[in-house]
Amino acid sequence: MKSRLAPIAAALLLWQPFSAQYRTALPGYRYEFPRDHFNHPDYQTEWWYYTGNLKSADGRRFGFELTFFRQGINRDPAKATTWDVKDLYLAHLALSDLDGGKFYHAERINRSGPGMAAVSESLGRIWNGNWQSQWHANDQVLRAFDNRFQLQLTLHPEKPPVIHGKNGVSQKADGPGRASHYISLTRLATSGAIELSKKKFEVSGTSWMDHEFFTHQLETDQTGWDWLSLQLADNTELMLFHIRRKDGSVDPHSAGTYVDTNGKTTHLRSDEFTLQPAGEIWASPITGARYPIHWRVTIPKLSIEIEVKTPLESQELTSKSPFAPNYWEGAIVLTGRRGQESVSGEGYLEMTGYDRPVQFAK
Numbered sequence: 001m002k003s004r005l006a007p008i009a010a011a012l013l014l015w016q017p018f019s020a021q022y023r024t025a026l027p028g029y030r031y032e033f034p035r036d037h038f039n040h041p042d043y044q045t046e047w048w049y050y051t052g053n054l055k056s057a058d059g060r061r062f063g064f065e066l067t068f069f070r071q072g073i074n075r076d077p078a079k080a081t082t083w084d085v086k087d088l089y090l091a092h093l094a095l096s097d098l099d100g101g102k103f104y105h106a107e108r109i110n111r112s113g114p115g116m117a118a119v120s121e122s123l124g125r126i127w128n129g130n131w132q133s134q135w136h137a138n139d140q141v142l143r144a145f146d147n148r149f150q151l152q153l154t155l156h157p158e159k160p161p162v163i164h165g166k167n168g169v170s171q172k173a174d175g176p177g178r179a180s181h182y183i184s185l186t187r188l189a190t191s192g193a194i195e196l197s198k199k200k201f202e203v204s205g206t207s208w209m210d211h212e213f214f215t216h217q218l219e220t221d222q223t224g225w226d227w228l229s230l231q232l233a234d235n236t237e238l239m240l241f242h243i244r245r246k247d248g249s250v251d252p253h254s255a256g257t258y259v260d261t262n263g264k265t266t267h268l269r270s271d272e273f274t275l276q277p278a279g280e281i282w283a284s285p286i287t288g289a290r291y292p293i294h295w296r297v298t299i300p301k302l303s304i305e306i307e308v309k310t311p312l313e314s315q316e317l318t319s320k321s322p323f324a325p326n327y328w329e330g331a332i333v334l335t336g337r338r339g340q341e342s343v344s345g346e347g348y349l350e351m352t353g354y355d356r357p358v359q360f361a362k
Contacts, residue, residue: 019044021075022215024177027167036183037135038126039119040213041087043181044072048119048126048133050142050155051229051348052190052207053331061311062194062203063096063331063348064151065105066144068126068133070119089117091128093144095151096331097196098311103330105317106146140209142192153192155207157185159263164239164255166267171253172217172243180214186229186237186259206231208348221246224353226275228297228308230334232345235261238304240268240297242275244353258302266302273299282313284326289316289355291328297336306336306343327352 022044040046050066069090089112094105110117110128117128124135131144140155162184164170170182188207193200208229222243230238240256254275256268277292284291295308315330328351335344352358 019215022072024216025169025179025181025214026177027169029168029181031161031163031168031181031183033161034124034135035121036181037211038121039070040181041072041075043213044075044215046070046119046213047211049210049212050133050207051329051331052153052188052205053231053346053348054153054190054194054203054205056194056201056203060100060201061098061331062201063094063098063312063315064153064194064207065092065094065329065348066131066133066142066151067092068119068128068131085111087112089128091117091131092317093131093146094315094317094329095149095194095196096312096315098331100196101312103312103315104146104148107317107319140188149194149196151192151194153190153203153207155185155188155190155209158187158189159185159237159259162186162239162257162259162263162265164257164265164267170212170255173219173222173251173253177216178219180212180217183211184229184239184257185209186239187231187235206346208237218243218358222251223357224351226292226295227350228275228295228332228347230297230306230308230345230347232334232343234338234343238297238299240273240275242270246357256299258299268299272301273297278307280309282328284314284316284328284355286316286318287326287355289326289328291316291351291354293328293349295349297334303339304336304343306334308332308334308347308349310349326355328354 023042048068054062071088089110119126126133134141142153164182169179171179190207191204225243227241237259242254243251254270258266276296278294278296280294282291282293297306310332316328318326332349
């Protein structure tokens with residue numbers, strides 16, 4: 001989707017009156033790279049989302065998530081003073097020790113400022129404290145540190161950027177601007193090191209990056225979403241999302257994208273695929289949320305039938321903020337068939353709105 005509002009829904013509620021100062025995501029946007037990999041201050045909300053599945057030399061499996069959020073608060077120069085905060089920066093960091101059976105996560109929040117948090121095209125950098133993505137031409141180096149673990153990873157794109165949706169926008173609800181500009185790097189060859197409990201693991205694998213910017217997206221009758229990034233072993237990728245409504249139905253603006261081996265994309269409407277829970281539920285001991293962690297995916301036009309499961313049930317990110325919703329985001333594996341051929345792969349699954357609806361103001 002990728003509607004990454006789980007950690008910043010409160011910000012949207014608190015600062016929605018300022019949204020009139022910002023542009024909305026409308027059809028016809030002209031994408032340019034590398035410019036569009038960086039900051040878009042004319043839009044109120046923006047994020048850069050990294051997830052990946054990695055393996056050490058001795059076969060130990062890890063998943064990781066590193067996410068940078070920018071939330072615009074006040075873009076009106078006539079109403080701003082020198083000390084006013086124009087943008088708020090949030091970040092999430094998570095490590096899934098899939099074979100060790102443990103999940104670690106951390107969060108932070110900063111205002112913009114030197115050494116604090118910002119996004120800079122001239123520096124080729126996105127950062128929040130000592131968590132950062134540093135661009136070197138098309139490659140990126142991720143660095144993030146926590147007192148329990150740290151990671152340093154180099155990401156190299158094997159395919160060009162993917163633009164999701166139609167006519168430059170990923171529509172999420174009825175009406176102009178209820179959409180995002182949504183870019184993905186769907187196959188990033190990844191190598192580097194993870195340090196966990198003072199032990200260092202040299203790792204390699206594949207990552208995925210999402211970048212979205214927008215001002216409005218969802219409506220009040222939309223309670224949450226289920227999102228999948230799937231990297232198949234045959235060098236193709238899938239992004240699929242469902243937006244759930246309060247009445248239990250799936251919103252028709254749900255959609256997806258298929259990326260072939262050469263990077264060519266096919267847009268998938270909500271009626272061209274099914275994304276259904278397959279019965280296995282994990283109940284959070286912290287929030288009480290009941291997350292479906294086994295899914296079935298069918299895409300008849302691509303002759304794809306796959307099942308998605310996770311090696312680690314407990315991958316829920318809970319926030320210390322009483323306002324920010326909690327969500328499940330974790331590493332998954334997939335098996336199934338494309339026509340008569342077996343397929344396998346891995347990816348990431350995100351589920352929001354299961355402990356309580358994600359709420360938005362108009």
